[in-house]
Amino acid sequence: MSLKEEIRAHYFHGHEIYMRHISVDCVIFGFHNNELKVLLLKAGYANKWALPGGFILKDEHMDQSAERILKMRTGLDEIYLHQFYVFSDPDRSTKKINQQFLKNIGMTAEKSWMFERFITVGYSALVDFTKVTPVPDNISDACEWFAISEIPELILDHKKILDIALDNLRLELNFRPVGYNLLSKKFTMPELQKLYETILNKKLDRRNFQRKIETTGILKRLNETKKGVAHKAPFYYKFDLAKYEKALKAGLGFEL
Amino acid sequence: MSLKEEIRAHYFHGHEIYMRHISVDCVIFGFHNNELKVLLLKAGYANKWALPGGFILKDEHMDQSAERILKMRTGLDEIYLHQFYVFSDPDRSTKKINQQFLKNIGMTAEKSWMFERFITVGYSALVDFTKVTPVPDNISDACEWFAISEIPELILDHKKILDIALDNLRLELNFRPVGYNLLSKKFTMPELQKLYETILNKKLDRRNFQRKIETTGILKRLNETKKGVAHKAPFYYKFDLAKYEKALKAGLGFEL
Secondary structure, eight states: HHHHHHHHHHHHHHTTTTTEEEEEEEEEEEETTTEEEEEEEOOOOOOTEOEEEEETTOOOHHHHHHHHHHHHSSSOSSOOEEOOOOOOOOOOOHHHHHHHHHHTTTTSSSSOOOSOOOEEEEEEEEEEGGGGOOOOOOSSOOOEEEEEEGGGOTTTTTTHHHHHHHHHHHHHTTTSSSTTTTSSEEEEEEHHHHHHHHHHOOOOOOHHHHHHHHHTTTTTEEEEETTOOSSOOOOEEEEOHHHHHHHHHOOOOOOO | OOHHHHHHHHHHHHGGGEEEEEEEEEEEEEEETTTEEEEEEGGGGEEEEEEOOOEEETEEEEEEHHHHHHHHSOOOSOOOOEEEEEEETTTTTTHHHHHHHHTTTTTOOOOOOGGGGOOOEEEEEEEGGGGOOOOOOOOOSOOEEEEEOOOOBSTTTTTHHHHHHHHHHHHHTTTOOOOOOTTTTEEHHHHHHHHHHHTTOOOOHHHHHHHHHHHHTTEEEEEEEOOSSSSSSSSEEOOHHHOOOHHHHHHHOOOO
């Protein structure tokens, strides 16, 4: 099938395999060089950028749809991906942008399931930047990382979706562990603190941070210090994975 | 319209006014006599109970649908109602229970939008028990409060929805204030602590609790103590509403 045929099939027959009215949008955060980034697709037809997204197959669990989308755009699987909010404004105007897209490739349609109202479920993941190979979908021109401080103009309500994902990620630092998959297997306390500071976009008190994170019990201190540090070489830590997994599910009282 | 005509119209023409495939289920928690309760509908056709729920009008924001449902079942509005999770298992079997319901009232249908797959969004609210007048919907036999410890058998995945709402409510105590609308305008520290203990279903240390909740800044201590208490009369407090509202939105670091 040519790209045009693929698109035609999607607009005229997509509703035969996907559920109507519901889509999934993924906010994929990456951490690299002490910077928080997000993965975006270039929506050339709108001269804007977009979050990676897609639809739910008729017999598919929504979580699987999100995992499928994440896998296609990043090559990653087995990532802690979770829904964070449903966006249901009746004025999301998905019809307009779809018509614009078709017009741009010289196609028109009177009627399509893609012109109907969509409620979208936001999923969010925090992934290892270095392990991702960004792959655009067939209607986008590129797939690239953007620093949180340098987000370009986004289509639809995607800026709002990103903002709420970010608020949610920051809020989650209070009750879910982060860091596994983002830091090396062993890491120092300053490295872990830097991760928290980057996500929160603020400085944290060193002693307070150490005391609080140690109280959670998710860390194991190794009997080994970092080499090549001038003085007061910091100890290495690793995550206690059983406790980490448990805290992911049960929550973690952790006031920052 | 007779009830039967109403039901027929819903099954055969409901999709003309509601969105397909998406429903809303509400977990309404009430606090009364130091007990946490939940509002349920008697689904006589299944010999089980059910969460209050409904559908999204074609031009309605999903939050409005949930508010509309809450209002119909409880008479309440302007309640802090929020989405907490989307339930999307493709095996939710809504078809079966709808066929069972129709059969029970001597109706059949070959095809109905109600037999299609539904993804449901869970909304949760914590309301003042004494202000609620429970009203069943037109397919239910009763609307009643049940203590969390005495939940009867529920239809579909409603037990799972309730469990996750409860987990979520407990987790939220770590980062959102509760109590406004549930306690009197002025209340003592032991009364507030009791509310937290009831929701968490565990005892909390008195001093720790007081110190932590005061640190959040959402309380104002009044210059007045509770009368008629034998000794060490406790001070009254009230919520600082501006800070309370702000904390509802921005979160609250509060480790219990």
